[in-house]
Amino acid sequence: MSNQKILELKDIKREFRMGSEIVRALKGVTFDVTAGEFVTIMGSSGSGKTTLLNTLGCLDKPSEGTYLLDGVDIKKLGRNELAKLRNLKIGFVFQAYNLLPRTSALENVELPLMYNPEISSKERKERAIKALEAVNLGDRLDHTPNQLSGGQQQRVAIARALVNEPVMILADEATGNLDSRSSYSIMALFQELNARGKTIVFVTHEPDIASFSSRTIMLKDGRVMKDSPNENRKYAKEVLAALPKSDDY
Amino acid sequence: MSFFNLLRIALKALQRNKLRAFLTMLGIIIGVASVIAMVAIGQGSKQSIQQALSGMGSNMIIIRPNSNISAGARLDASAVQTLTLDDVKALQKQAPHLSAVTPLASAKGQAIYGNNNWPTTIQGVNPQYLDVIRQWPLKDGISFTDRDVQSQNKVCLLGQTVITNLFPNGESPIGKYIRFGKVPMLVIGTLTAKGESAFGQDQDDVILAPFTTVQRRILSTIYLQNIYASALDENSTTAASDEISDILRTTHRLKSTDEDDFAVRTMQELINTFSSTSQLLTILLAVISGISLLVGGIGIMNIMYVSVTERTKEIGLRMSIGARGMDILLQFLTEAILISITGGIIGVILGITSARLVTVFLSWPTLVTEYSILLSFLVCFITGVFFGYYPAQKASRLDPIEALRYE
Numbered sequence: 001m002s003n004q005k006i007l008e009l010k011d012i013k014r015e016f017r018m019g020s021e022i023v024r025a026l027k028g029v030t031f032d033v034t035a036g037e038f039v040t041i042m043g044s045s046g047s048g049k050t051t052l053l054n055t056l057g058c059l060d061k062p063s064e065g066t067y068l069l070d071g072v073d074i075k076k077l078g079r080n081e082l083a084k085l086r087n088l089k090i091g092f093v094f095q096a097y098n099l100l101p102r103t104s105a106l107e108n109v110e111l112p113l114m115y116n117p118e119i120s121s122k123e124r125k126e127r128a129i130k131a132l133e134a135v136n137l138g139d140r141l142d143h144t145p146n147q148l149s150g151g152q153q154q155r156v157a158i159a160r161a162l163v164n165e166p167v168m169i170l171a172d173e174a175t176g177n178l179d180s181r182s183s184y185s186i187m188a189l190f191q192e193l194n195a196r197g198k199t200i201v202f203v204t205h206e207p208d209i210a211s212f213s214s215r216t217i218m219l220k221d222g223r224v225m226k227d228s229p230n231e232n233r234k235y236a237k238e239v240l241a242a243l244p245k246s247d248d249y
Numbered sequence: 250m251s252f253f254n255l256l257r258i259a260l261k262a263l264q265r266n267k268l269r270a271f272l273t274m275l276g277i278i279i280g281v282a283s284v285i286a287m288v289a290i291g292q293g294s295k296q297s298i299q300q301a302l303s304g305m306g307s308n309m310i311i312i313r314p315n316s317n318i319s320a321g322a323r324l325d326a327s328a329v330q331t332l333t334l335d336d337v338k339a340l341q342k343q344a345p346h347l348s349a350v351t352p353l354a355s356a357k358g359q360a361i362y363g364n365n366n367w368p369t370t371i372q373g374v375n376p377q378y379l380d381v382i383r384q385w386p387l388k389d390g391i392s393f394t395d396r397d398v399q400s401q402n403k404v405c406l407l408g409q410t411v412i413t414n415l416f417p418n419g420e421s422p423i424g425k426y427i428r429f430g431k432v433p434m435l436v437i438g439t440l441t442a443k444g445e446s447a448f449g450q451d452q453d454d455v456i457l458a459p460f461t462t463v464q465r466r467i468l469s470t471i472y473l474q475n476i477y478a479s480a481l482d483e484n485s486t487t488a489a490s491d492e493i494s495d496i497l498r499t500t501h502r503l504k505s506t507d508e509d510d511f512a513v514r515t516m517q518e519l520i521n522t523f524s525s526t527s528q529l530l531t532i533l534l535a536v537i538s539g540i541s542l543l544v545g546g547i548g549i550m551n552i553m554y555v556s557v558t559e560r561t562k563e564i565g566l567r568m569s570i571g572a573r574g575m576d577i578l579l580q581f582l583t584e585a586i587l588i589s590i591t592g593g594i595i596g597v598i599l600g601i602t603s604a605r606l607v608t609v610f611l612s613w614p615t616l617v618t619e620y621s622i623l624l625s626f627l628v629c630f631i632t633g634v635f636f637g638y639y640p641a642q643k644a645s646r647l648d649p650i651e652a653l654r655y656e
Contacts (some may be wrong), residue, residue, distance in 0.1 A: 059653075060647050060650060083572060084571065087570060088571070098561060114250055115570065115572050117251070160570070
């Protein structure tokens with residue numbers, strides 16, 4: 001694992017104008033993420049979590065401060081260049097999965113590659129199959145979202161995030177809609193991906209989920225309150241194995 | 250994103266809402282079908298009117314000698330004899346807008362067969378008078394030929410009024426000899442009934458003969474009463490009559506200060522009526538087609554707006570994984586164009602079919618022209634682009650953050 005910096009945030013501020021009032025969602029956030037880290041960003045509602053996530057995902061630009069993603073300063077980029085950056089460098093995983101309905105798992109995973117003109121349809125398909133195999137869904141290629149369980153849908157979403165081989169996977173409450181068994185299984189998958197070298201930034205408000213990561217950043221009131229490595233990191237696979245076999249609740 | 254992928258996504262989106270896509274198309278389908286069918290009916294009736302008009306000789310041009318001044322007194326036109334066979338020959342050679350020219354010599358007199366007789370007119374013409382200028386088919390027998398004209402043969406064709414008066418018992422006049430005045434003539438053919446002319450004359454009360462026969466054997470003159478000509482079509486009538494004036498002024502050696510010693514008459518009034526009617530019809534059809542396609546287009550726009558709102562989350566997702574605004578715009582535009590073009594194709598098929606049905610069941614003449622099909626397609630495409638653009642633009646300008654959170 002190299003020490004290459006994937007994210008560099010320096011004094012990020014973000015203000016919104018709501019009528020005559022100015023809401024300051026981020027009041028100067030500074031931290032770096034190096035390649036191969038599994039970072040959890042935690043915070044209660046209104047702490048600026050979502051705004052930070054949007055900034056990290058290049059969906060929003062900071063009002064002040066610099067944000068380098070894989071060495072690229074996003075402040076200088078236009079709408080279309082940001083779209084390209086998202087396409088090539090970031091894999092999103094959302095709380096509500098956001099799969100296209102009535103579209104097969106394979107086609108859902110192919111989607112990011114569709115917006116990359118350099119990839120042929122043959123390569124697109126091969127890579128999508130590989131990504132689905134990596135999340136253990138190699139046998140569900142033709143299933144549509146409504147034929148899959150929540151956990152499986154989230155796996156498809158993770159495969160979609162992986163398919164472009166991004167420098168970072170950005171997960172927004174990725175286990176928020178799942179029961180605990182599926183959550184652990186998803187976390188196990190994230191840990192597995194992390195072990196293979198993927199950088200993961202995970203936004204959550206559940207301390208339980210945060211304990212699976214290697215580092216936790218606590219946000220409060222638009223500022224970083226705590227930024228520390230996790231001392232006793234848990235392994236989702238072990239937790240999963242420890243769960244009672246038949247949980248009828 | 251490649252065009253093929255855009256098309257695939259659009260097809261898929263339409264498939265997801267088949268009924269809605271079809272109902273949206275219905276506006277376009279009905280619009281295009283009615284345009285095609287109506288234009289077909291319009292063109293069909295235009296064609297049949299055109300045929301009826303040229304049957305009346307709408308492109309016919311009549312040249313008469315004009316009144317002239319002789320020793321200060323204006324002379325009656327009938328007393329003036331200025332047109333000669335040389336004029337006819339000059340016109341035949343030099344006028345490219347004319348399809349046929351014939352001299353016309355006419356004489357009034359008594360036609361006699363057995364103990365029946367009838368006062369009528371004999372007209373001496375060229376063979377072309379019948380088929381090109383008047384488009385007057387024979388009912389029976391044969392027409393005379395150029396050879397008959399050359400050798401002044403005493404043959405003739407009888408109009409229906411003459412036949413009923415000379416042959417009241419219904420026997421066939423063909424092969425019989427009648428007399429016109431003192432000249433015996435062999436009947437070789439009969440003319441179909443043509444009815445009254447626009448001027449109230451009985452057009453069937455006529456005997457047609459080679460013009461040399463009438464000119465030499467009956468009238469004994471070298472001058473002609475009239476020259477009849479036929480323009481290539483209705484539209485070139487004006488050009489043709491100008492041409493005739495020029496040629497005749499030259500052959501008659503008139504100075505630029507001299508008045509014409511002839512008069513050129515066209516069926517301009519008839520043509521004007523006809524062209525203004527067909528123009529009105531065309532404008533009417535254009536307006537109707539415009540309105541129906543406008544309504545169809547508004548339907549597309551409406552549904553596309555609904556579709557954009559409905560798929561806000563999808564748009565947000567696509568943007569978050571790297572779709573540019575242009576990709577989203579093209580996606581929705583393709584969908585709108587696909588609806589309008591598919592509607593157009595179905596509409597054209599339906600329009601042609603209903604035009605056929607109108608012909609079969611109502612026996613109205615219809616004519617489906619390529620240009621109406623082409624035009625409908627073009628208008629459909631433009632409708633798709635025009636009415637699809639604004640919803641697509643709205644989609645492309647969405648903020649991905651808000652779109653993702655849209656419920």
